Amino acid sequence: MSDVAENDQNTATELSQMQRLLAIMAALRNPEGGCPWDLEQTMESLIPHTIEEAYEVAAAIQAGDSEAIRDELGDLLFQVVFYARLAEESGDYDFDSIAGAVSDKLVRRHPHVFGDGQADDASEVLRQWEQIKRQERAEKATDTSVFADVPQNLPSLLQALKIQKRCAAVGFDWDNAEQVIGKVHEELDEVAVELEALPQAQLNDEQAAVQDCIEDEIGDLLFAVVNLARHAKVNPExxxxxxxxxxxxxxxxxxxxxxxxxxxxxxxxxxxxxxxxxxxxxxxx
The missing domain is CATH 1.20.890 (cAMP-dependent Protein Kinase, Chain A)
Known part of the structure; x- marks a missing residue:
């Protein structure tokens, strides 16, 4: 172990656990005596590891294993610390500014807790949250669409859920689950129609066109089922x-x-x- 790494480690033991973690991260990224693997990483290279850690947290929670949940949350926290360290090295921001930004955002988006706002139930909280987000996008002069910051790399089920929630926040939504069930039946019938047309397609181009239609209709069916799950207050994923x-x-x-x-x-x-x-x-x- 290099003197620099040893000093970093000794210093870390005298700090709070959060400070200790930040100090360990600094030691891992230290060009003198740091970890070769950690030194090679970039924000892009960390993405699959972050996604994997998030899924492992979910798996531990579903298993009800409190010790595993603690460990997996620690691994996920380390991913955030890693990104923060990379940003700090490039002169953009650091962990403290990340924590400060999210703290400011939480205060800003919870006026019913930290201000004079009023919200009697969770649905009202979500409505206010989306309204505040729209105001923030407008103030930044960025895309003000309800879909402006919907991540494109979300799993499709979760992306569909987020899209529908955004539309519901501005009033574009079914009134109840019974109406959505009708839509599910409608989409299922449309899938059946396209499937019946497939054997009748003679040429390869015709078959490809029908297959595209089948894919579209099954996509519509899945989107409707996600809508049904949302109205039933069930996470489709x-x-x-x-x-x-x-x-x-x-x-x-x-x-x-x-x-x-x-x-x-x-x-x-x-x-x-x-x-x-x-x-x-x-x-x-």
Missing amino acids: TALGRANQKFMRRFRRVEHIAAAQQRELANEPLHELELLWQQAKQELS
């Missing part, structure tokens, strides 16, 4: 994740049943697989 896990649990049980009976799933007809599936569902219900 979470709901689909739970469905994925449930399906895998059941199918693993199908595999175990088949293996116990010395049966190969790939050799079984569909009706036999369905019987195994129903048995697995009953056993795991």
Whole structure:
């Protein structure tokens, strides 16, 4: 260990845990004795690691493991510290200015807590939040569309949810879930129409055009289902994740049943697989 790194580490032990973490980050990025991997990183190279850490936090929360949640939150916090260090080195801003900016924003967007505003329920809080954000965009003379800062690299389900919330904030929304169910049925019927047209397409160009239409209609169907989830106060990403896990649990049980009976799933007809599936569902219900 270099003298510089050792001094950084010794200093870190005398600080608060947040200051200690910042000092450790500085030591890792120190050209004299720092970590070669950390020294090679850029904001762009950290993106996949940040996304991975966020998903690991979510997984720990869903598992209900408090120790794992603490550890994964620490890993995610380290990502923020890393970005802050890179920005500080380039002379843009530092961790303190990040914390200050978000503190100012939270105070500004919660006038019902830190000012004279009034909000009696969560829906009113969200309405005020979006109104304040629109005002902020207008003051900055940037794109004032409700979609101005919707991230393009969000998972599609979450992006659809954010888009719909933005529209709902300005009154463009269904009144209730029953209306959305009607829209889901309508979109499903349109998918069926396009699927019926596919076998009738003779030329490759015609088939490609119909396939594009099918993709469009399925996209509309998924968008409508996300809308239904929102009206049911369900996060569609979470709901689909739970469905994925449930399906895998059941199918693993199908595999175990088949293996116990010395049966190969790939050799079984569909009706036999369905019987195994129903048995697995009953056993795991």
